[in-house]
Amino acid sequence: MRSKIILIIIAAFSTIATVNAQTVFAKYAGEFMALGVGGRALGMGGAFVAVANDVTSGYYNPAGLANLNYPQVALMHSEQFGNLVNYDYGSVAIPFSTDMSFGLSVMRLGVDGIPDTRNALYDANGDGVIDIRDDRLDYGRITEFSNQDWAFYLTFAKRQESNFYWGVNAKVIRRTLAEYSATGIGFDVGAFYTPMENLYLGANLQDATTTLVAWSTGRNELVSPTLKIGGAYKLIEFLGGYIMPALDFDVRFENRRFASQFNVGPVSFDMHAGLEYTFKNLIYIRGGYNDVKQFTVGAGVKLPKLNIDYSFARFSESEIDRLPDSHRISIILTLEEPRFLRAGL
Numbered sequence: 001m002r003s004k005i006i007l008i009i010i011a012a013f014s015t016i017a018t019v020n021a022q023t024v025f026a027k028y029a030g031e032f033m034a035l036g037v038g039g040r041a042l043g044m045g046g047a048f049v050a051v052a053n054d055v056t057s058g059y060y061n062p063a064g065l066a067n068l069n070y071p072q073v074a075l076m077h078s079e080q081f082g083n084l085v086n087y088d089y090g091s092v093a094i095p096f097s098t099d100m101s102f103g104l105s106v107m108r109l110g111v112d113g114i115p116d117t118r119n120a121l122y123d124a125n126g127d128g129v130i131d132i133r134d135d136r137l138d139y140g141r142i143t144e145f146s147n148q149d150w151a152f153y154l155t156f157a158k159r160q161e162s163n164f165y166w167g168v169n170a171k172v173i174r175r176t177l178a179e180y181s182a183t184g185i186g187f188d189v190g191a192f193y194t195p196m197e198n199l200y201l202g203a204n205l206q207d208a209t210t211t212l213v214a215w216s217t218g219r220n221e222l223v224s225p226t227l228k229i230g231g232a233y234k235l236i237e238f239l240g241g242y243i244m245p246a247l248d249f250d251v252r253f254e255n256r257r258f259a260s261q262f263n264v265g266p267v268s269f270d271m272h273a274g275l276e277y278t279f280k281n282l283i284y285i286r287g288g289y290n291d292v293k294q295f296t297v298g299a300g301v302k303l304p305k306l307n308i309d310y311s312f313a314r315f316s317e318s319e320i321d322r323l324p325d326s327h328r329i330s331i332i333l334t335l336e337e338p339r340f341l342r343a344g345l
Contacts, residue, residue: 026221027254029213032109032149033173033206034226036290037076037089039309039330043298044274045288047246049230050192050202051276054307054332055093058103058155061204061228062167063192065093065101065157069342076330086110089330093155098344101167103155112146116178119143145178153188165192173213186211186223198234203227227251230272241279248272250291261291284309307332 038056041048048060055072057064076089086109093103120141150173157167166189173184190204204227211223230248250270252260260268270291277285284300290313298311313326 022218023220023222025224025254026213027256029221030173030207030211030223033107033151035087035109037091037105037107037330038074038332039076039298039311039328040276040284040286040300040307042313042328043286043288043296043300043309043311044246044276045272045290045294045296047230047232047248047272047274047288049190049204049228049248050200050232051230051244051246051274052192052202055091055103056105056332057157057167058091058093058105058153058169059089059107061190061192061202062103062155062169062188063157063165063190063204064202065103065155065167066099066159066165066192068093068095068101069345070095070337070340071335073333074330076328078326078328084111086112091153095342098342099159101155101157103153103157105151105153105155107149107151107153109149110146111148113144114147116143116145146176148174148176150174157190163194166190167192171211173211175213175215180216182213182215182221184211184213184221184223198236200232200234202231203229224252224254226253238277239279241277241281244276244278246272246274246276261293286311305334305336307334 036042036046037059041056041060044051052060052064053067055068055074057067071094072092074089074091078087079085088108089106091103091105093101095101120139152172154170155167157165159165169188171186171188173186175182186207187209188204188206189208191202193201195201206226206228207223208225210225213221213223215221228248228250230246232244232246234242234244236242248271250272252268253266254268255266256268257263260270262269272288272290274288275286282302286298286300288296290296294313296311296313298309300307300309309330311328
């Protein structure tokens with residue numbers, strides 16, 4: 001399986017290296033930013049647009065960052081497909097004045113140690129290119145390169161009304177693949193609304209202005225907007241705590257006819273469903289179903305100033321060629337002291 005994933009990366013590498021200067025709508029150019037962050041949200045299948053009320057809101061719904069009353073810091077590390085892909089996330093958010101919040105989120109997705117055989121088909125004696133049909137390589141000429149994707153989110157959120165918040169992200173993208181690199185910039189716009197007690201609605205228009213990713217080869221890739229909408233309802237006083245179901249939909253306009261759960265022409269729809277049960281605001285149990293047809297489970301514990309969350313996902317029930325399970329753990333540190341409390345509270 002490792003070799004299959006490396007072949008996919010090498011195929012992308014070949015495309016970037018050979019395409020002449022052009023601008024295209026790239027269907028999966030922003031896919032690395034859709035993996036999700038935080039053990040809590042991932043345990044709920046990513047159904048978090050209307051739930052987002054902590055520092056991870058900078059990723060799921062920038063408007064949700066206005067829920068913060070204390071500064072928070074979050075960290076997450078995940079090894080996808082065994083240890084083949086390293087995925088790291090960190091964020092910090094600070095409430096400001098009586099009705100605003102600011103945040104910074106950083107994500108890195110990396111695959112290291114990819115064999116580079118481009119020069120290995122050359123005969124070491126200088127006799128020219130070896131016929132690839134001979135299945136011979138000059139192993140002394142094999143080197144390694146890495147594939148790294150970085151995303152930086154700068155978030156601003158505001159409490160417009162007591163039951164309505166809005167927020168925006170300005171995000172910078174940096175991608176590298178061997179000696180090639182790309183830079184992009186984009187914007188997200190989010191809203192958070194509570195029409196009645198314990199009912200939460202959220203929306204996040206990602207890449208609202210169409211994000212441009214410009215490669216050093218001259219190729220420009222455009223990331224189409226994605227609309228994420230969702231709702232959640234908190235049932236209180238249930239077995240000593242509360243239970244909260246949540247449901248999200250991702251609406252894309254990339255003509256994903258086969259890589260989506262449902263589509264109408266070029267418009268595709270993917271569902272996230274999640275459930276969270278909290279006992280005495282101390283222990284959390286979660287389950288969900290995400291957009292890549294995975295069932296997820298998770299758990300969490302709330303300690304003084306520290307939340308620890310874990311999620312688990314299995315890629316396939318088949319034992320044949322099954323990808324390794326994904327285990328993700330994250331922590332959120334809350335500076336819950338009177339001197340850090342939001343002004344006016």
